[in-house]
Amino acid sequence: MSGGVQTAIPVPIGPARRAVRDPLVAGLVGLCLAAAAGLLAAPPAPYLVNALGQLAAFAILAVSLDLVWGYLGILSLGHGLFFAIGGYVCAMHLLAHGVAATGVLPDFVQFMGWKSLPAYWAGLEHAPYAFVLALALAGLVAFVFGLASFRSRVNGVYFSIISQALVYVAMLLMYRNDTGLGGNNGMTGFPLLFGWPMGSPGVVSGLAVAALLALAAVLAGTRLLVGSAVGRRMLACRDDETRLRTLGYSTTRLKLGIWCLSAMIAALAGILYVPQVGIINPRVLAPDLSIEIAVWVAIGGLGRLGGAVIGAILVNGLKFWLSAAMPEAWPFILSGLVLLVVLVLPNGLLDLVALRPRPTWLRGAR
């Protein structure tokens, strides 16, 4: 089921117009905007608002993985690393902001016996700097790792295994107290966000709205990307990298660029996630969590951005509900769901819906 010969070449139209023709993505973007407006107009219980915001953050994370897995054929089992980079930098910003406003040092700093925040925290109390730093750091790590891997043509399952080892090692590093970012306990107890007290209804709604808007922007942006000439090159690279390289394209540069973009989107998800849950610890770096991201994408529908969003929201929504209602049963349900999807619905739950005939260029998605 590889490739598939294109029988009818579609009439070239602009990426923006093609993107609008993807009703699933367009619908999801519209839904996000409507939900954001609804939250602002008539906020429901803070618990629900918060859950919605977290789901949006997870959906962004799923989109970032779908971008490289579904459209480039690179399965990263280490996307939790970039999510965690965003999350950790965001947590550092929140703590530094709190120190600047209140003068009280965070618990773990006092625990380590330090008199002040270490020097590399300088400037983190400024939100724009922290935001740029988070994205740049994720991009840099992705660039170094991607350059090393793609240049030597490490791909397929090799890449997956090595990215998993990467996130595993990062987890071990962060579990050490000496690393200096809270160690085992992570960082928590954020007092303020932009000067407002954390956990007040306005801040909760604001965060959820920000996450929904970010999801809408990410969806629209990535849809524009995969609909563009670059997107076609990505699919070509996924289906037959050797042929694309023979045709004169630098696949390394293409893969590296998209890989770094994906890492930065994952970092964005982390930035949005941490203030909503109020804690970050090394457990987000567990290899299992990174595999779970791939599971969301696979369940929703690999190679379709809307599928990734639906998968993330479905699995995490179920998890929110079931891990409280029957925690013992949740792992069995999740593993059963995965097996069901990979065996019966090779392209995810979207196979069930069959919203419209699949474009020929998606038939080879794996």
Place this chain on the structure above:
Amino acid sequence: MADPLRAILTFCCLGLLTAPAWAVPLDRTRFAADLCGDGAAQVRGAEGLVQAGGDLPVADLTFAGGLLGALAERRLACPADGALLLDRPGAAEGHDALTGALRPAAEARAPVLGLRQRAAVETARGVVALLTGPDPAARGAGLSVVERRIATVPASVLDRAQDAEADAALKAAIAGLAQAAALSSPDPARRRAAIVAVAASPSGAAEARLTALKSDPAYAADPAFRTALDAGLSRVSRAVAVGDGLAVLYNGLSFASILFMAAAGLAIIFGLMGVINLAQGEFIMLGAYATYGVQEAFRRFAPGLLDLYLVAAIPVAFGAVALVGIVVEALILRHLYRRPLTSLLATWAVSLFLVNLVRVTVGTQNLQFVMPGYVSGGVPLYADFVVTWNRLFAIAFAAATLVLTLLILRRTPLGLDIRAVTQNRDMAACLGLPTRRIDRLAFGLGSGLAGLAGVALCPIYSVNPGMGSGFIVDSFMVVVLGGVGSLIGTLVAALGVGGANVLIEPISGAVAAKVIVLVGIILFLQRRPEGLFAVRRRR
């Protein structure tokens, strides 16, 4: 202890023996009179006995012990015509201490021990017990008394006790005490000899003991002492370093064995089918639980043969886990060939299922294993290097597994088929090989190897439902580094990764070791993306 040395020590002790008034053998009359005398005389008698103890005949020691015991328990009466041993304090008559004749005690004085006298008498009794006690317990009690008052006991007593002692543990304790006493002896020659003696059997404890002597005033004052100590210390340090190096190598080898056991099955499965089996760690866990099941069965039905459960578990674990693997292959994986990334997710789901199944049915606690004699304890080989049986078990197990697996792959029809399909699946199918059946059998073989790894782990690691996740990353690194589908590559990579981990760990910590090894592997793959030993194949 070397013989010349013992001669020196004995000579020194004889030198000390010139001070006491009596010669060998014991002057029994005078001893009895001393014990009946005033406080100073009692102390003189007891201390004299301690000093002479190493050279007195056993009969004299027994005699002195009886008298001292009677004195301590107030059963010694002292009429004018000689000491009497009473049966109980205050008895009307007793046996003459020297002749044994029955005589009336008649108002005779029974000496009472003062604090200082009591200490001297206790020490003397301890020496007698150490030298003539009927069983190890009595002699051990004597030793502990002597240990408390070691400054007043001559080396000859300890030497004699050490020579005569039959109990190995007690003998080692006596030797240790003798050494410590000699090291802090006031006689410089004896101290130097003791340093040489300590250096002759190097260990971390010996090094610490000698290092402590560096702060002794004699180290600065006495050049001969300094030379002896420095020489002894450098000898011990060298030996300890060599022993520690051996221990590191041994630990690395055992870690590599475990890695190899965990990775061998993965390498076969990955090489043959391109399937990343994320459930391999859980298959190891199932192997360990199968071992536990065998142990419980033995406990229930054949308690006498309980020690053999580990051996009996080998075929059981292999068979049970191979069966699980074959079922997984038949139900799930065979639908997913040609989709390696999806099969990876499927095996992850299987691992999640297995972990939670075991968690719900057996529980999350660590399993308790009986450790048979052949996997507990060890043999001290050199300095602090101890060959522990449990790790040797794992190493031997891995070696046997390697040989057997190589034999299967190289010498059996199944192995031939597996190699053919690994190298060129389509051509093998064209030649009539049932590739799907071979896949299934190979998957069973690879899973069974994981089960064997579980058996080997039982004596070393704690066994619980989550144990598998600890191996999966390391063993995949081994497979990638070794080259897909190459068992020898897996072996070399396991030795390399295990060795590197153990070598780096003491320098920079366990986490840094893992980071460095991972970075090393990524850098290595820059040069050779196919791993150490790439199997030539066509797709």
